[in-house]
Amino acid sequence: MSDSEMLKAAKAEAQRLESELNELPLYKKLQSVRQLIALYEPAPDWRPLPIHPKPKFFGGSGNADKFMPRELTKTSQIEAAAVTYLAAKKARATSGELVLAMAEAGIEIGGKEPNKALSAYLSGMASLNNVREYGGYGLAEWGQNAGPDLLTKTGA
Numbered sequence: 001m002s003d004s005e006m007l008k009a010a011k012a013e014a015q016r017l018e019s020e021l022n023e024l025p026l027y028k029k030l031q032s033v034r035q036l037i038a039l040y041e042p043a044p045d046w047r048p049l050p051i052h053p054k055p056k057f058f059g060g061s062g063n064a065d066k067f068m069p070r071e072l073t074k075t076s077q078i079e080a081a082a083v084t085y086l087a088a089k090k091a092r093a094t095s096g097e098l099v100l101a102m103a104e105a106g107i108e109i110g111g112k113e114p115n116k117a118l119s120a121y122l123s124g125m126a127s128l129n130n131v132r133e134y135g136g137y138g139l140a141e142w143g144q145n146a147g148p149d150l151l152t153k154t155g156a
Contacts, residue, residue: 074107078121081105082128083139091147092135095119 001009021027085101086093093101095115102109102118111117122128122137130137134146142148 075121075124077105077107078102078109078118079125079127081107082122082125082137086128086137086139089147092131092138092142094136095122098122098137 081102082098085098085105095118099109099114099118109118109121119130123130127140128137129140129142129144131144131146134144138145138147
């Protein structure tokens with residue numbers, strides 16, 4: 001028997017065995033479990049993203065066609081850094097002060113006037129508000145107050 005005939009016979013036997021197995025309820029159950037596993041198992045080329053990557057730049061040529069998850073966007077990094085800074089400070093801060101906080105966090109704010117560029121980012125964030133009379137940007141949970149130290153026990 002030649003190699004090609006042997007291969008043909010082996011394939012025919014495998015097909016016959018497969019059809020016999022398909023009739024067994026236990027084999028059908030195994031196939032269902034395998035499908036379930038395949039549904040939840042990541043693709044072989046899937047790799048998780050680093051937890052806190054520090055990209056060199058955002059947007060611009062070279063990155064425009066790449067998908068960027070929400071946690072890697074410049075806006076979300078600015079929001080996280082601002083909330084962290086304000087929560088630690090426990091008081092409102094001006095955009096100029098927050099520009100320095102962004103620099104310490106490794107986030108570059110460009111433009112002729114970085115504090116105005118940062119204000120443009122911050123003004124659209126639901127987690128922050130700006131009350132100039134009390135010193136600038138603060139956490140939205142503080143309401144229209146100067147900071148958490150001046151809130152009453154009821155939070156009003």
